[in-house]
Amino acid sequence: MTMMKKLLTSAVASALMVGGAQAEITDNTVKIGYLADMSGTYRDLAGPNGLKALEMAIADFGGKVKGAKIEVVSADDRNSPDVASSTVRKWVENDNVDMVSGLVASSVTIAATKILEESNKLGLVNGSAASSITNEHCTPNHIHYVYDTYALSIGTPTAIVQEGGKSWFILTADYAFGHAMEADVTRVVEANGGEILGSIRHPFPTDDFSSYILQAQASGADVIALANAGADTTNAITTAGEFGVTQAGQTIAGLVVFLSDVHALGTEVAQGLQLTTGWYWDMNDETREWSDRFMEETGARPTMVHAGIYSSAMQYFKAVEATGSDDSQVVRKWMMENPVNDMFAKNGIVREDGRMVHDMYLAQVKSPEESSGEWDLYNIVRTIPADEAFRPLSESKCKLVNK
Amino acid sequence: MSMIFGVPFAVLSGQLLIGIINGAFYALLSLGLAVIFGLLKIINFAHGAMYMLGAMVTVIMFDALGVNYWVALFLAPLTVGVFGVLIEYFLLRRIAGQDHIYSLLLTFGVALLIQGVLTNIYGVSGLRYAMPDMFKGGMNLGFMFLPYYRAWVIVVALLVCFGTWFMIEKTKLGSYLRAGTEDSQLMQGFGINVPLLVSLTYGFGVMLAAFAGVLAAPIYSVTPVMGSNLLIVVFAVVVIGGMGSIGGAILTGIAMGVIEGLTKTYYPQAASAVIFLVMVVVLMFRPSGLFGKEA
Numbered sequence: 207m208t209m210m211k212k213l214l215t216s217a218v219a220s221a222l223m224v225g226g227a228q229a230e231i232t233d234n235t236v237k238i239g240y241l242a243d244m245s246g247t248y249r250d251l252a253g254p255n256g257l258k259a260l261e262m263a264i265a266d267f268g269g270k271v272k273g274a275k276i277e278v279v280s281a282d283d284r285n286s287p288d289v290a291s292s293t294v295r296k297w298v299e300n301d302n303v304d305m306v307s308g309l310v311a312s313s314v315t316i317a318a319t320k321i322l323e324e325s326n327k328l329g330l331v332n333g334s335a336a337s338s339i340t341n342e343h344c345t346p347n348h349i350h351y352v353y354d355t356y357a358l359s360i361g362t363p364t365a366i367v368q369e370g371g372k373s374w375f376i377l378t379a380d381y382a383f384g385h386a387m388e389a390d391v392t393r394v395v396e397a398n399g400g401e402i403l404g405s406i407r408h409p410f411p412t413d414d415f416s417s418y419i420l421q422a423q424a425s426g427a428d429v430i431a432l433a434n435a436g437a438d439t440t441n442a443i444t445t446a447g448e449f450g451v452t453q454a455g456q457t458i459a460g461l462v463v464f465l466s467d468v469h470a471l472g473t474e475v476a477q478g479l480q481l482t483t484g485w486y487w488d489m490n491d492e493t494r495e496w497s498d499r500f501m502e503e504t505g506a507r508p509t510m511v512h513a514g515i516y517s518s519a520m521q522y523f524k525a526v527e528a529t530g531s532d533d534s535q536v537v538r539k540w541m542m543e544n545p546v547n548d549m550f551a552k553n554g555i556v557r558e559d560g561r562m563v564h565d566m567y568l569a570q571v572k573s574p575e576e577s578s579g580e581w582d583l584y585n586i587v588r589t590i591p592a593d594e595a596f597r598p599l600s601e602s603k604c605k606l607v608n609k
Numbered sequence: 610m611s612m613i614f615g616v617p618f619a620v621l622s623g624q625l626l627i628g629i630i631n632g633a634f635y636a637l638l639s640l641g642l643a644v645i646f647g648l649l650k651i652i653n654f655a656h657g658a659m660y661m662l663g664a665m666v667t668v669i670m671f672d673a674l675g676v677n678y679w680v681a682l683f684l685a686p687l688t689v690g691v692f693g694v695l696i697e698y699f700l701l702r703r704i705a706g707q708d709h710i711y712s713l714l715l716t717f718g719v720a721l722l723i724q725g726v727l728t729n730i731y732g733v734s735g736l737r738y739a740m741p742d743m744f745k746g747g748m749n750l751g752f753m754f755l756p757y758y759r760a761w762v763i764v765v766a767l768l769v770c771f772g773t774w775f776m777i778e779k780t781k782l783g784s785y786l787r788a789g790t791e792d793s794q795l796m797q798g799f800g801i802n803v804p805l806l807v808s809l810t811y812g813f814g815v816m817l818a819a820f821a822g823v824l825a826a827p828i829y830s831v832t833p834v835m836g837s838n839l840l841i842v843v844f845a846v847v848v849i850g851g852m853g854s855i856g857g858a859i860l861t862g863i864a865m866g867v868i869e870g871l872t873k874t875y876y877p878q879a880a881s882a883v884i885f886l887v888m889v890v891v892l893m894f895r896p897s898g899l900f901g902k903e904a
Contacts, residue, residue, distance in 0.1 A: 245725070246834075250734040380878055408873075409881035413829055413838055416627045417873035417880075420753060424620045440735055440830045448740070448756045448828060450747060470734035470830065 231274040231532045232302070238264075238519070239297045241290060241318060242308035242333065244282035247411070247436045250466040252310045252333040252511045255504045259512045260307055262503065263519035271526045279303065283310070287317035294318045298325040304532045305330060305522060307515055312336035312383060315348075322347040328534040330522060332514040335435070335462060336386060337597060340561040344604035347534055349541065351562045352514035353484040355383075355462075357595040359390035361482030362459050365568050365588065366429055367398040371457050375427035376405035377418055377442060379434035384410070387433040387461055403427045411438055415445040423451060435462040440471050447475045465509045468571055468583050476583075477573040484566055485510040485550055486584050492549040507581040517550030518562075555592070559604035566595040616874055623753030624874045625867060630759050632866020633766035634821060638839065639846040639858040640770055641817030644777065647853030648790045648810050651701060652713040656843065657836030658720035659815045662689045663822020664831045665727060668736045678741040678827070686819040693815030697808045705807075720837070727833035735830030744827070762824050769820065770859045777855055786810060845888045851901025861899060 240260055242252045257280050264276045279301060283290045297303035298321065306322060309315040310333030322329045322345065329348035331339060337356035339348075363374075374395050378384040384407070392402050403425050406418050419442065422430045430451065432439050439460055446458050460467075463481040487497035487507050496516070500508045525540040526532055538556075546554030546562065554564035569584040577583065599607050611618045638660060645653045666685040670676040676684060696719060704711045740758060747756035777783040786806060789796045793803040822836075829835060846865050850857030865884050872883040879886075891899060 245728055245733075247733060249728070250732040253732075406877050408877050411838060412881070413835065414631060416631070416759070417624055417870055418877065420623050420627060421620065421874065423754070424617070424623070437733070437735065437830050437832065444828065444830065448747075448758065449754055450756075454754075466732075466734045470737060472737045472739075474739065 230530065231272060231526065232304075234274045235277055235302070236271055236274050236305075236523075236526055236532055237277045237279070237301065237303045239294065239301075239303040239306040240278060240280035240308045241283050241293060241306055241314070242280075242310050243285050243314075244280075246285050248285065248310045248333065250470075251436075251464040251509045252308060252515070255500075255506060255508070256308055256332070256512055256515045258503050259500065259508065259516040260519050262499065263516045263523070267520065267523045271523045272530050274526075274532075276523070280308075283314045285311045285314060287313045290314040290318045291321055294321045295325075298322070298327050303327065304534075305537075307519060308332060309334055310511070312339065315339055316343050319343065319345050319348045322534075326534050328522075328537060330515075330518040332518060333511045336383060337390075338386070340557075340559045340602075340604060341597065342603050344559045344606055346538070346560075346606060349518070349538065349556055349560045349562055351518045352510055353482075353566065354561075354596070355387050355390050356597045357484070357566050357590070358461055358482045359387065359394050360595055361566055361568050361590050362461060362480050363391050363394045363400075363431070364398055366457060366459055366480060367395055367400040371429040371459075372400045373427045374400055374402050374429045374431055375422045375425045376402065376431045376433050377415075377422060378405055378407045379410040379438055380407040381410050383435070384433050391431055391433060391461060408434075408438075410434070411436075413437075413441060415442045416449070418442070419445045419449050419451065423449060423454070423456065427456065429457045429459050431459040431461060433461050436467065439463060440467050443471055443479065444475055452478060464511070465507060465581075465583065469507075469581065473572055473574045473577045473583065476571045479571040480587070481569055481571070482566055482590070483510050483569050483584070484564070485513045486567060486569060486586060487513070488582065488584070489567075489586060496549045513550050517546060517548050520548060521546055553592075557599060558606050558608075559599065559602055560606070561596055563592045563596050565592050566590040614875065619752035621874065623750075624870045626750075626753065626755065627759075628867035628870025629863060630763045630866070631870065632863035633763045633770075634824070634862075635843060635846050635866050636770050636859045636862025637766045637821045637824075638818060638843045639850065639862045640773055640855065641814040641821075642843060642847045643850070643853055643855050643858035644773065644817070645811060645814035646847070647855060648777075648786055649807055650709065650712075650790070651811070652709050652716070653811075653814065654713055654717035654840070655696070655720040655723075656716075656815075656818050657838075657840030658723045659689055659693060659818040659836070660822040660825070660839065661727075661833060661836035662692070662723065663819030664738075664826040664829075664835065665731070665736070665822075665833070666819070667823045667826045668738045668831050671738065672736075678823075681826075682820070682823050685823045686816040689819035689822075690812040690816035694808045694812040697811040701811065702804070702807075720840075724833050724837065731833060733832050733834060735832045738826040738831055740827040758827060762828075766821075766824065769817070773817065774855050774859060842884055845884045849884075849888050849891050849898055851898025854898065854900040854902075857898060857900025 240257050244253050281293045305328045307330045309331040312334045315334040319329050331350045332352050335355050337354040340350045378388045432442050460481050468476050525537045529536050529540050542556045551564035556562050567586050568588040570587050667681040744758040789803045789806045846861050850861030873880045
């Protein structure tokens with residue numbers, strides 16, 4: 207029976223499509239797949255709380271869009287591209303999933319967006335860092351929403367070099383992301399008149415950084431930059447504190463740092479650390495209001511990824527509502543034409559390569575004396591304007607960009 | 610400055626010292642594994658989880674009850690040790706005398722279970738544990754800055770290692786332990802409660818792991834997964850030293866710390882592989898390990 211129904215609805219749907227007269231929402235349901243690391247290294251910055259953020263968006267939209275009900279399925283990608291591919295394939299082929307949100311590890315995202323492109327469904331990428339996602343790996347079926355390595359390397363290194371941190375030593379996680387980050391930082395530091403004294407590629411993951419910190423210390427560089435993420439970054443910062451790196455006058459620069467990392471470190475250890483972020487919960491009344499609700503749901507303050515999951519989902523629902531369609535291209539087109547204006551971004555624009563371009567922020571971790579509580583962690587030092595923060599389209603290798 | 614293979618002598622001395630500090634840590638962890646395998650023939654894959662529990666319990670006791678570092682140094686291993694005894698009593702005892710592979714699988718399952726539950730409750734970003742005030746800072750040795758805490762770790766780890774070796778190899782209690790596992794029926798005939806001895810030995814091995822966990826809490830991110838990365842390295846150390854050899858575990862632990870430290874100086878990319886390389890080479894020439902008895 208259901209088979210029959212499916213055939214009938216798709217027949218009716220395609221008839222309408224051919225007619226081209228009306229767009230419509232297939233099977234009268236907007237189904238969202240939430241794919242993220244739910245149990246591993248990236249759990250706390252996206253994970254189960256990201257699903258909560260998505261559910262908040264659905265509730266705020268009233269649980270329905272244009273009369274169609276909104277449903278969610280979720281899965282743990284275990285940071286494995288294979289798991290991600292098979293999950294997304296099952297979702298789009300058997301479960302009629304229209305849009306996939308979350309998407310954290312860059313390798314997972316690249317695998318998932320390939321399937322989305324084949325099946326013409328939509329992906330809203332919120333957690334991934336690699337800027338290649340809207341460059342050589344761009345597709346007409348995804349939007350990269352929160353931040354990327356290009357923006358991160360523009361933010362922190364530029365600011366530090368301009369403040370006089372001329373010589374750099376880089377600790378790099380020895381895999382694709384670390385190498386990309388190292389290359390991006392090197393480019394930016396040298397362009398601003400600084401120099402790279404040396405770098406070490408450490409195995410991923412590493413618990414004990416004492417040996418590497420000792421070598422970085424001995425290099426005499428002004429700045430020790432961490433081209434790694436998650437537990438590697440927090441372990442390196444803890445060890446640097448123990449070995450008196452900052453007291454001796456060297457600066458630590460974390461290149462990929464999330465609120466959840468700084469919260470785990472605490473202000474005593476992390477104070478003074480400069481970082482680039484796409485969003486911070488305590489920026490204004492609008493962000494605070496949303497974060498308070500998030501905290502009630504989850505017991506934690508949201509990271510930029512959590513906020514991005516909410517914002518991108520809201521924008522997606524608005525697009526479906528406005529166009530009356532859940533067709534990926536129709537929705538994506540609307541999202542490109544209508545700027546994002548909410549608690550996450552002001553005048554955020556989705557470009558043709560799928561990059562959502564918005565202001566980024568340079569932040570510095572507060573000292574224990576400045577901080578009024580366990581989540582009062584950043585001073586926003588500077589806003590990095592959207593057109594400065596992201597790779598210009600003129601340098602894009604994306605197949606969708608007509609230069 | 611004099612150079613050794615392109616590395617300044619001062620930097621190299623620093624790396625050697627760091628190597629010895631990490632080695633003392635490996636020694637402490639592999640010692641517990643060696644005790645459990647040597648006396649009970651259990652391949653304890655839950656050892657990393659017990660190390661993690663030691664650190665987690667330290668943090669949790671501090672947050673909930675304000676228990677300080679010095680008290681935690683005794684209380685945390687004791688708590689985890691009791692937990693270990695329960696695991697032995699309710700689970701491991703049921704597969705006693707079976708092939709080693711059963712103990713390996715069972716303890717591996719227990720480790721995954723504990724890790725999963727704690728991940729769900731505490732997340733993976735790591736819990737905060739402040740360094741005790743008296744250990745803040747360090748001394749300048751000329752060639753490196755030695756944090757006081759690292760100096761403390763090396764002293765206390767070596768003391769505990771030596772104490773354990775002495776107790777098992779040189780005291781009457783140790784001889785009971787060794788005899789009890791050699792021929793439990795005979796020992797029971799002498800009126801010694803062998804099952805109790807086995808429980809306590811497992812508990813003691815687990816306590817050593819938890820003790821290392823307490824030592825680690827102020828310097829590493831305390832997370833539910835912190836033990837799983839370390840476990841496989843520590844197993845390699847025990848295999849190189851000779852499964853079950855107490856002295857071998859201690860000496861190999863320190864040696865491997867030093868070798869790893871040197872690798873981190875000359876070719877960091879290989880740092881996570883070098884111990885396994887040594888393991889392969891050692892097993893090719895001495896299948897029972899450097900200090901193991903020939904089977």
